[in-house]
Amino acid sequence: MAFEALEQIITVCEEEEIDFAEAIIREDMKDRLVTRESTVAQMTSMWENMCAASDAYDENSRSRSGLVGGAGGQMARYVAAGNPLCGDRIGRVIAQALQMGESNACMKRIVAAPTAGACGVLPAVLIPLFREGTDSTAQSEHACAAANDIYPAANEPDAAALTTDDRSVAGFPVNDTDRASSGSKRSAEELPAVRALFVAAGIGQVIATRASIAGASGGCQAEIGSASAMAAGALTYLQGGAPDQILTAVAISLKNLLGLVCDPVSGLVEVPCVKRNVIGAVNAMSAADMALAGIRSAIPADQVIDAMKEVGDLMDVSLRETGHGGLAATRRAVEITERLETEL
């Protein structure tokens, strides 16, 4: 029996004096009758697959419709070249979100989180955090072939860079000391990034139970919105936020995407899906920072999730992944659809 409310997770954290990730790990062990080693290995594999998917980005790839591809490379070069308005870190988050969304559209291997269309949000906020100083655009498809190559060496071979790289290899946040380790025993193999993914998965599971993670049921708020809430919670956890701050981050991030409709042009997971991964990721960063600053949400997270379900139920079917309303109904979208019908 998995959690049905985020408040239940907080209660377990308090009663058992464990952290958020630990509560999710223990619940999964009970739910699926698996060992700790088994579930940790499975989640570690998800993280490794995310990193491999990031490395496999090819900016020359285009989707079969030709509508998307290349934007992640453009963004990465723009960030590396100069002075992005959002700053280097957010710039890299944007680039990673675009790259993963484009890889998905171009039939590359990705990790659905919680869906394929929203697969860019979690890696966008996590991978730049764990790979500061590496140039993800320079990786070839072969860079992820061996596990040892998942975290390529930093360019500058001084002592500080080596330390940074060592921490990257271990999957620890580059700037982090030991923030996410409070309150639980764990083996050295349990990487902070992997524990953050448990936090994200636990949040997503409650959203799926109380509301939905499918665009066809709840619109884009259920896909990008859910991914953003999962990412905001994971980031808050990684930065040492308490369980109630994790819930605040979930509440803020989901509130800010409430009402987002699913209106894909020609019904394809391309426009506007790829770029919506960016807003999901950046929204998660800002929500996590607000929660970590001690800002509260007037509406509790579980009630925000319930509101998302209600909004989804009220949403017209033309705005729930049918490709009939919103952007999909624009004149340009209709022209694109007509062109694809003759070309594909």
Add this chain to the structure above:
Amino acid sequence: MNIYDILGPVMVGPSSSHTAGAVRIGLIARRLLGTAPLTAQIVLSGSFAATGQGHGTDRALVAGLLGMRPDDTRIPDSFQVAAAQGLHFTFEKANLKDAHPNTAVLSLTGEGDRRLEIQAASLGGGRIRVNKLDGITVNFTGDSPTLIVHNIDQPGYVAEVTSTLFRKAVNIATMQLYRNRRGGYAVMVIESDQDVPQEALQWLSRLEGVIKVTYLGPENS
């Protein structure tokens, strides 16, 4: 849903329903045929027909028929792999009445004159359901070990099958019975908690009046 339905699956994009689910439909069809298919006539219906090509649904179905899994990076190139492995396939679109929006019908032939017709739907998140098997309505997902017995519609077959499973300590999770008409062609679909041993399958397939025994073991086997 468990946490790996939320974080996961690892899959080739772009769509869990139109790509990953389609691969699984092709794969379950191959496993039900029991051999590598040599020809495949594939009918796409509903949303599969409307947006399938943009989502790579066609390549995904063929990839599954070739035995690939949803995370196989060769999925985009499955047409070339099919040509190399001697699988001939055709696609057409149809508007099936009373079918799930993401539905495909696959008519397969394999070595030894094996034939199979399967109608299956992709339900979202990569989950699928088989709706028809050789023209008979069924309802199973392939997530659990699944035993499918085709027999002539006469008394005793259910007892024979269930007692065989009992003797092998296989617990039945769900059981469904279908037939085209009284005394005609019957299909029994049993989802079990344990793997059904090979000797039980051989025993059942040798029974008089049993037309065909198909077994879907755990997916990784």
